[in-house]
Amino acid sequence: MQDDIRMAGNSFGKIFRITTFGESHGEGVGVVIDGCPPRIPLTREDFVRDMARRRPGGTPVASPRQEADRVEIQSGVFEGITTGAPLMLFIRNQDADSRPYEVLRQVFRPGHGDYSYFKKYGHFDFRGGGRYSARETAARVAAGVVAGKILDPVGVKVMAYTVELGGVKAKDMDLSLIEKSSFFCPDMLASKKMEEIVSNVRKEGNSLGGIVEILVKGCPAGLGEPVFDKLDADLAKALMSVGTVKGVEIGAGFEAARLTGSENNDPIAPGGFRSNHAGGILGGISNGDDIVLRAALKPIPSINLEQDTIDRQGEPSKLKFTGRHDIASIPRIVPVFEAMVKIVLADHYLCAKATQSKGH
Amino acid sequence: MQDDIRMAGNSFGKIFRITTFGESHGEGVGVVIDGCPPRIPLTREDFVRDMARRRPGGTPVASPRQEADRVEIQSGVFEGITTGAPLMLFIRNQDADSRPYEVLRQVFRPGHGDYSYFKKYGHFDFRGGGRYSARETAARVAAGVVAGKILDPVGVKVMAYTVELGGVKAKDMDLSLIEKSSFFCPDMLASKKMEEIVSNVRKEGNSLGGIVEILVKGCPAGLGEPVFDKLDADLAKALMSVGTVKGVEIGAGFEAARLTGSENNDPIAPGGFRSNHAGGILGGISNGDDIVLRAALKPIPSINLEQDTIDRQGEPSKLKFTGRHDIASIPRIVPVFEAMVKIVLADHYLCAKATQSKGH
Amino acid sequence: MQDDIRMAGNSFGKIFRITTFGESHGEGVGVVIDGCPPRIPLTREDFVRDMARRRPGGTPVASPRQEADRVEIQSGVFEGITTGAPLMLFIRNQDADSRPYEVLRQVFRPGHGDYSYFKKYGHFDFRGGGRYSARETAARVAAGVVAGKILDPVGVKVMAYTVELGGVKAKDMDLSLIEKSSFFCPDMLASKKMEEIVSNVRKEGNSLGGIVEILVKGCPAGLGEPVFDKLDADLAKALMSVGTVKGVEIGAGFEAARLTGSENNDPIAPGGFRSNHAGGILGGISNGDDIVLRAALKPIPSINLEQDTIDRQGEPSKLKFTGRHDIASIPRIVPVFEAMVKIVLADHYLCAKATQSKGH
Amino acid sequence: MQDDIRMAGNSFGKIFRITTFGESHGEGVGVVIDGCPPRIPLTREDFVRDMARRRPGGTPVASPRQEADRVEIQSGVFEGITTGAPLMLFIRNQDADSRPYEVLRQVFRPGHGDYSYFKKYGHFDFRGGGRYSARETAARVAAGVVAGKILDPVGVKVMAYTVELGGVKAKDMDLSLIEKSSFFCPDMLASKKMEEIVSNVRKEGNSLGGIVEILVKGCPAGLGEPVFDKLDADLAKALMSVGTVKGVEIGAGFEAARLTGSENNDPIAPGGFRSNHAGGILGGISNGDDIVLRAALKPIPSINLEQDTIDRQGEPSKLKFTGRHDIASIPRIVPVFEAMVKIVLADHYLCAKATQSKGH
Secondary structure: OOOOOOOOOOEEOOOOEEEEEEOOOOOEEEEEEEOOOOOOEOOHHHHHHHHHHHOOOOOOOOOOOOOOOOOEEEEOEEOOEEOOOOEEEEEEOOOOOOHHHHHHHOEOOOOOOHHHHHHHHOOOOOHHHHHHOHHHHHHHHHHHHHHHHHHHHHOOEEEEEEEEEOOEEOOOOOHHHHHHOOOOOOOHHHHHHHHHHHHHHHHHOOOEOEEEEEEEEOOOOOOOEOOOEOHHHHHHHHHHOOOOEEEEEEOOHHHHHHOEHHHHOOOEEOOEEOOOOOOOEEOOEEOOOOEEEEEEEOOOOOOOOOEEEEEOOOOEEEEOOOOOOOOOOOOOHHHHHHHHHHHHHHHHHHHHHHHHHOOO | OOOOOOOOOOEEOOOOEEEEEEOOOOOEEEEEEEOOOOOOEOOHHHHHHHHHHHOOOOOOOOOOOOOOOOOEEEEOEEOOEEOOOOEEEEEEOOOOOOHHHHHHHOEOOOOOOHHHHHHHHOOOOOHHHHHHOHHHHHHHHHHHHHHHHHHHHHOOEEEEEEEEEOOEEOOOOOHHHHHHOOOOOOOHHHHHHHHHHHHHHHHHOOOEOEEEEEEEEOOOOOOOEOOOEOHHHHHHHHHHOOOOEEEEEEOOHHHHHHOEHHHHOOOEEOOEEOOOOOOOEEOOEEOOOOEEEEEEEOOOOOOOOOEEEEEOOOOEEEEOOOOOOOOOOOOOHHHHHHHHHHHHHHHHHHHHHHHHHOOO | OOOOOOOOOOEEOOOOEEEEEEOOOOOEEEEEEEOOOOOOEOOHHHHHHHHHHHOOOOOOOOOOOOOOOOOEEEEOEEOOEEOOOOEEEEEEOOOOOOHHHHHHHOEOOOOOOHHHHHHHHOOOOOHHHHHHOHHHHHHHHHHHHHHHHHHHHHOOEEEEEEEEEOOEEOOOOOHHHHHHOOOOOOOHHHHHHHHHHHHHHHHHOOOEOEEEEEEEEOOOOOOOEOOOEOHHHHHHHHHHOOOOEEEEEEOOHHHHHHOEHHHHOOOEEOOEEOOOOOOOEEOOEEOOOOEEEEEEEOOOOOOOOOEEEEEOOOOEEEEOOOOOOOOOOOOOHHHHHHHHHHHHHHHHHHHHHHHHHOOO | OOOOOOOOOOEEOOOOEEEEEEOOOOOEEEEEEEOOOOOOEOOHHHHHHHHHHHOOOOOOOOOOOOOOOOEEEEEOEEOOEEOOOOEEEEEEOOOOOOHHHHHHHOEOOOOOOHHHHHHHHOOOOOHHHHHHOHHHHHHHHHHHHHHHHHHHHHOOEEEEEEEEEOOEEOOOOOHHHHHHOOOOOOOHHHHHHHHHHHHHHHHHOOOEOEEEEEEEEOOOOOOOEOOOEOHHHHHHHHHHOOOOEEEEEEOOHHHHHHOEHHHHOOOEEOOEEOOOOOOOEEOOEEOOOOEEEEEEEOOOOOOOOOEEEEEOOOOEEEEOOOOOOOOOOOOOHHHHHHHHHHHHHHHHHHHHHHHHHOOO
8 A cells, every 4th residue: 555645736727627747758748628618619720829939949048859749639629619528638748858867866956846756756757857847838838728718709818928037127018029039028129138148148057037927908807716716816826836936926016015005006097997006906806907917937947067966865966967958937938827827817707707797 | 596606715725624704894704624633632722822913903003993803613623622523713703893884885995805896796795895804814813723733743833924014124033033023023123113114104194015924944845736736836825815915925036036047056965955045845845944935915905095986886986094994914914824824734734744754 | 743634525516615514512503605696685584494394393203302493694695695705604503412422422323423433533522423413414404595596596496305204105296295294295195104103113212214305397408517527426425415315316216227228218309308217317417307316214323222332442332222313314304305406406507507598 | 708607527536536538439538647646556557457347349238349448658657656646548549430420410319418418518529429428437447447556455345246137136146256247247147147138138129227236345444524525425426427327325225214223223243243234334434344335227228229309400300220239338337336436435545544544
């Protein structure tokens, strides 16, 4: 008999419920979506754009590993539309050479989950991070596409973009330029500077952190289920569940701590709120204004510099990567945040829909 | 037939599962705890200290409303120890004069949940915030006491304290002084300055925000259930589910965005981690180091200054409070954060306990 | 540290979610309902009828304990209508003399949960069965009243009635007579015979089992969530979760095992199904026909005859009750079944509502 | 925007949580298991025996469709043992000619879920029953194998066998003969008669129902989580969630309704219970005795006789199958029941494990 008790943690959402599975260097990664409404048109092609945006190799910061990342719809769709049965979306792994990871069988990488996974499970798939590889987020992006299909007809638009990378901040933001930037940064000047700093840090063998903002336009008022499943609480969990995220804020965020009530309160006018320090959420429920979130990302822990660590026996050890790797979780993490926010909103939308339809 | 569909949001936790109920000016607030292990000694007296720390009226910032806040154990305890049956803890409301709130029947208070609740439910108990009053957190503090009974024997200690209020920051922190400060601030000099700024802002009829830090000592490695119910993700949700919280960070938090990988990675030595930018959590799982969290609080929205708003018919209106109210959610929110963190840890501890017991 | 891990089991339902608490001889029993739609009128008086039907002392079979069983609405209602916040309904215990139970501190009653509770929890409230007393079902009946408020406007009617008691079977059933029978039996002749056999068995100090049928009229097609949360699967669980139930069947039930496909299949005609062996459920989803369920009840285990048993130390012991007790769980269990079926249907109705509204 | 709200129903279990997906004539069927403990050895070969026992074509009653039903482990296993990450098990469809089903695009099959699925979803995969095909149970059997890996070291053994088919009842039961019978019937004489009656009914183009008994030996006392997630309640749901089941009973079952308390109560002796009318469960918690369950199966609705029905437009229609099909859900359903009972027990075992380990 195994002596371990665990409580499943790989599902997210209440009505629109996703369960991801798979490892970095196994057969592939995938997601089962249970609770997707029937009669939504869905084909393989719907996934192409977002999977490509998340794919490594497309930009100066990203790792050169090539993945087609084609999403296979394995269940839940018949004659091009969803049936209401669970969707299973699968993304096969390719080009996944696990030999370079053999060194990690014994040694814990600082900043990664190796040590804590070993402490918890006593056994884990260490190849490329295994279950806690960023590879898992491919399944989230696929689920986000389906969530988007629920939100699109409602007019809800979710956009994520880089507002800071390696200390370089976006200033004059033009959201129409996001897709033109290697970092999904809406300030072209800042984007250029980010390219420079990334290039320099790559040469040093080091890595960088940054901040991503997520903007939701068109969200109807009334989403969120107090007192625990508040919209902001679920969004915070969704973002914090993505690797490398160390902080989450909503609206004025940490700056709100330095404002007075008269400065921070958003006056209400017949046409709507006159400011948006709340970030679109009051009392845990969307108020109809834009939802604004920011996530702080630590630097990618994999660096080409020697680091002190220990091995599985607790003995001191040194570790130095030599291969290529991402310099920052930006830009690849940007579509992941969009996906997670879409998943939360679709779930809460389905919860609250009938309330909305009453028109108050 | 009612046209509304809702998805219950008043429960939190998986094994140690709490469900709160009650309103500010109804019969009382309470919590049902399902999943509490049997044979834990529990009496009314266990709740006295934390309920008193959360109680209004004790400090310069708090509102003068007097509440005894006695916790009544209504089920789940027999002959002084828990039975494994659900605990129901009830805290009766007293001294709750609802007449001053009659004006709020029509007018939405800026910064409060009035508008979004009305949009969602079409009907709500507006007396003192009703369900979304800070009064609900009394039930959370009561549940936190029970969670503490699970953590105490493991040696897990949770402490929350104010690190910033109205722009005044704690610098030289001595955690042994927390209970001596009106604001649970571990820097007496800063605490004094906070008293001054609070006093001034009270005269102006305005309010203040701040930042609270939560420190967990003695947490065993291995808590957290990837990939969604990561320990940091659940803690972020727990903190963000508390009213007035606008941001949450873990370890280096937003500052991590400006560090390089070599700066941010915590080197591992045989005796433990040499730094703690991770805040005690790697890959969503506790690593045995201290867990460090911070929550940013917006200023209390209730101010004695005239504000622009609208009424239920959408017509412009003015609103000005004249009564006394809290100037900041600090200090009363401090024990609430302790409670929420205890609840998350107790839940994850029960999930992971057997794993820990194997000794790796 | 307690060594016990448990997974909360006192909640039921997904959208309309109930959590019961309380013991037979504690403060009272109650239920929190989370997910009740807002704007449903609800007062104390709504509960009177069903609480009275479940109350002991009203009929020849029931125990003489007198309970007012008034339901107190402790939260979730404001100005006479639900707010969408959790409802807490509380029923205080009265006239609960626990002294007669002192003998049970050491000795396990055959047929009751004493032995298995002791094995599981090592500690339990043995006074009158404590948590596993039929007293807990008072909370279910209260929750069923609220569920009924969701179903009534849809035209869904739930009726339970006795079809067999102590071997006496109802034959010529007239459902309009149910409330006239001491046993909620729709056959007055059978009801009379049941009174006789109950009277005789009472004299012997023995007890009786029976069968209750539950009929649902007006249930719309489309309720049920395959493949696990099928409507019949959830109904089976709901009924089986009531004490003394040892079997559940739907439609033709066990008799279906002896039919051929051509006999058992219900032909479909433009006006509906020509027969109803299915009991109103196909593929786990309601088909619009009447839903027909039956539950088999074992005799009440408390009897005034000497029984062999053991004590907590495992030593042989004898046990003989001398007090009065119910002879059968009928008739008091009848409104409990109605409540449980209403709770399941309200929950599934809220899940499926929007689908229904599309009119196919 | 789709107008449909659904609540996911394709998951089962709390700690050992399975989510099945897939359709009869899609890519395949599969299951994600979240909450499986780490370090359990698991290979493809572990699934071969039970998948073969469930496979069609092996016996006189089964349909001739040939499926290899190889289980592919797509995630959660590394170097031959489970990692604690979710397991995804996939069973590809083969030899699935969907052309014969084209006729079903318009016409509802009596006794099947066609009509109710259409009413619910407005769209469904009608090929071979699609999602509600018995094909889905292949995924359950695969999950049951993993559950068995948790139960085996505890000494829990689950056996299912046919006790009635087409009116023929097993009498002299020798459980060692189960695998020798085409119907998993422990009475060889009855098994022979079942073969005859099946052969005759096949010629008529009709079908048969039956009763399967499930016996659990070695189950420790203490499994089950009152008051809703009682062990018997969860078992009843598990069995009733399998297609063609119309009734479930435990221990004495429906017969208990005709016994007196003194007959039905199981006396307790130092060595254990002297009888087992309870079927191994008291108060919803296992008592350490054998668990005995029975499920009643309706005849397979697919028959080669003309039946009255309607089409999607509600017009009268006739339907007559000509192909070959199973005559009864027995014997193929037998390993499915074993799997479902194993899944329930593994889940409850993980819930209650620590309690057991205290030794009372």
